Amino acid sequence: MAVELSQGRFDLTHNKTLLEETFYVLTKKNSVFRVKLTNLGLHLIKEQENHVKTQVIPIKDIIGCRCLRSKKQSYSCACQSLPHSSLKVVDEKSGEHDDTDISAYLYIYSYILRANRNKRERTTITLRFRSFDKYDENYKEAQRWRTILKKLIRGEEVTNVNITDYNITHIKEDRRLLILLNPKSGVGKGRTLFQKKIVPILQEAEIPFDLHITKFANYAREFVRSCQLFQWTGVIVVGGDGLLFEVINGIFERWDWSEAIKHISFGIIPGGSGNGLARSIAHCCGEPYSPPSLPAALAATRSHHEMMDLVRVETTSQIMFSFLSIGWGILSDIDIESEILRALGEPRFTLWSLARLIGLRSYTGKVYYLPADANITPCDNKMPSFDLSNNADLPSEVHLETNNGRQRLDSWYSAASRRSAYFSTTGSSYQSTTESDGENLEKPRMYGPASQLPCLTAPLPPNWKCLTGRFILVHASYQTHIGSDLFISPQGKLNDGLMWLLIIHASASRTQVLQFLLGLATGSHANPNLWDGVIEMFTVRAFRIEPDVRERGYLTVDGECVEYGPIQAEIFPSLVKVMVP
Numbered sequence: 113m114a115v116e117l118s119q120g121r122f123d124l125t126h127n128k129t130l131l132e133e134t135f136y137v138l139t140k141k142n143s144v145f146r147v148k149l150t151n152l153g154l155h156l157i158k159e160q161e162n163h164v165k166t167q168v169i170p171i172k173d174i175i176g177c178r179c180l181r182s183k184k185q186s187y188s189c190a191c192q193s194l195p196h197s198s199l200k201v202v203d204e205k206s207g208e209h210d211d212t213d214i215s216a217y218l219y220i221y222s223y224i225l226r227a228n229r230n231k232r233e234r235t236t237i238t239l240r241f242r243s244f245d246k247y248d249e250n251y252k253e254a255q256r257w258r259t260i261l262k263k264l265i266r267g268e269e270v271t272n273v274n275i276t277d278y279n280i281t282h283i284k285e286d287r288r289l290l291i292l293l294n295p296k297s298g299v300g301k302g303r304t305l306f307q308k309k310i311v312p313i314l315q316e317a318e319i320p321f322d323l324h325i326t327k328f329a330n331y332a333r334e335f336v337r338s339c340q341l342f343q344w345t346g347v348i349v350v351g352g353d354g355l356l357f358e359v360i361n362g363i364f365e366r367w368d369w370s371e372a373i374k375h376i377s378f379g380i381i382p383g384g385s386g387n388g389l390a391r392s393i394a395h396c397c398g399e400p401y402s403p404p405s406l407p408a409a410l411a412a413t414r415s416h417h418e419m420m421d422l423v424r425v426e427t428t429s430q431i432m433f434s435f436l437s438i439g440w441g442i443l444s445d446i447d448i449e450s451e452i453l454r455a456l457g458e459p460r461f462t463l464w465s466l467a468r469l470i471g472l473r474s475y476t477g478k479v480y481y482l483p484a485d486a487n488i489t490p491c492d493n494k495m496p497s498f499d500l501s502n503n504a505d506l507p508s509e510v511h512l513e514t515n516n517g518r519q520r521l522d523s524w525y526s527a528a529s530r531r532s533a534y535f536s537t538t539g540s541s542y543q544s545t546t547e548s549d550g551e552n553l554e555k556p557r558m559y560g561p562a563s564q565l566p567c568l569t570a571p572l573p574p575n576w577k578c579l580t581g582r583f584i585l586v587h588a589s590y591q592t593h594i595g596s597d598l599f600i601s602p603q604g605k606l607n608d609g610l611m612w613l614l615i616i617h618a619s620a621s622r623t624q625v626l627q628f629l630l631g632l633a634t635g636s637h638a639n640p641n642l643w644d645g646v647i648e649m650f651t652v653r654a655f656r657i658e659p660d661v662r663e664r665g666y667l668t669v670d671g672e673c674v675e676y677g678p679i680q681a682e683i684f685p686s687l688v689k690v691m692v693p
């Protein structure tokens with residue numbers, strides 16, 4: 113009963129009429145619209161000869177609204193006929209308005225989902241207020257609608273409309289976006305896409321933004337690392353997954369990373385050749401990905417976000433944070449080797465898949481993983497203990513040190529690598545050091561949540577499993593899509609705390625691999641009954657790959673190539689916020 117009551121109250125609030133007005137359609141005789149605003153949306157009730165038809169535009173589909181005034185007509189010739197059908201409007205402060213028209217126009221910008229949900233259509237609704245004799249009174253009325261509509265768009269629940277609600281100034285926009293645009297992404301059309309498709313939407317929603325065009329690789333990373341980040345509420349990249357990878361890792365190079373990820377939401381407007389995250393976000397929110405940039409642009413105008421998992425990745429020379437996938441084998445080969453066909457855009461992947469299928473390769477190595485239902489055992493890299501009852505084994509010098517965390521990595525690296533080494537300092541941060549031979553490889557410090565795994569060189573706990581042999585593919589993905597048409601983990605979620613580990617053993621035939629690659633577009637590859645065990649897919653919370661480094665191959669993290677050698681990864685559930693439509 114209590115549930116029913118509160119449900120009833122919910123419906124009452126949502127159906128309560130906040131504002132209502134009657135409008136006439138000038139072009140059609142006897143056509144009257146009653147327009148109502150409720151917490152649900154804008155109700156357009158058409159009353160025509162005993163026939164009533166209602167259409168509701170949900171608040172979710174409305175991105176903004178503006179009050180405008182009709183524009184003064186300028187005629188170059190006294191005999192020119194009057195253009196009557198196309199109304200020109202201007203901002204009332206522009207000084208170009210027509211004093212003789214006392215009407216105030218409210219323009220409402222909406223992107224309405226089609227009935228079959230496969231597309232949104234831009235629709236502008238114009239309400240002309242002219243019940244009063246003076247423009248100021250009509251303007252106040254239009255502003256009252258605008259104020260309430262703006263509050264609803266921002267997610268506020270409105271129960272009452274006050275007489276002072278025409279005063280829009282008290283709902284000042286507190287959002288401001290940083291846009292980082294890679295002009296070289298994909299086929300190099302990022303600038304045009306942004307100016308033509310995204311700017312108009314941001315203007316309709318009146319979202320202020322600062323645009324920075326990247327000048328070189330790692331520009332976005334350096335910018336995010338060193339800028340005054342807290343002046344913005346969100347960071348949006350216009351480009352591919354590689355650009356967002358830079359931004360996310362730039363954030364974790366900031367000492368204030370934990371405040372930054374609480375404050376900032378991230379967005380991605382797909383303009384690259386790899387647009388896996390943009391596609392995954394649209395998929396998880398049930399948004400049509402058509403045109404591809406629209407879901408992300410709408411997300412930028414709304415105040416909604418979802419938490420997203422991140423994966424902390426460790427190789428012998430670096431630590432990074434990944435949001436999409438880690439790959440070894442055929443998919444990484446296609447991604448990296450097809451770079452020479454960049455000018456083709458996403459079709460480059462299809463072409464290169466055929467090439468790789470003909471020259472099918474497999475790689476030797478070990479894959480360790482922690483199944484999703486197992487616990488991560490916090491590492492206890494115990495030092496060997498000495499039995500004082502048997503002094504025969506006692507060394508001449510005993511050097512003891514406390515060991516309350518992970519083994520330091522530097523001792524291993526100094527033997528094996530001339531690259532920068534990382535070691536755990538104060539729990540959640542990592543310091544990059546350089547070799548003592550004078551090489552000045554000043555890498556920024558990588559912060560972020562502390563790892564719970566043993567270091568890359570230490571043995572793994574007994575609850576980990578191991579696969580040894582030759583593999584055509586080992587690919588861990590944590591989003592549904594790793595490219596617009598690569599539906600790799602159909603059951604993936606933005607924040608389920610899981611990685612899907614996909615394995616193709618070397619025993620798979622060429623036909624099976626072809627069938628697998630074709631199935632990636634629809635997700636049919638994820639049916640385990642198809643593969644007789646040669647292709648496996650299961651969820652894990654952490655894994656380690658040890659490729660045989662005597663062979664050559666590629667390891668990729670979010671589509672970016674990293675050094676070929678041991679790599680391990682662990683998932684951190686719900687670590688960052690992403691903008692969702």
Ligand SMILES: Nc1ncnc2c1ncn2[C@@H]1O[C@H](COP(=O)(O)OP(=O)(O)OP(=O)(O)O)[C@@H](O)[C@H]1O
Nearest residue numbers: 297298326327328329351352353354355384385386
């Ligand atoms: N102005 C620039 N000039 C050259 N490279 C850049 C520039 N800005 C960013 N980059 C680099 O380009 C890489 C790819 O960018 P992005 O992900 O936006 O596009 P993409 O077409 O999807 O690329 P990829 O398929 O290689 O991931 C990024 O990793 C970034 O380091």
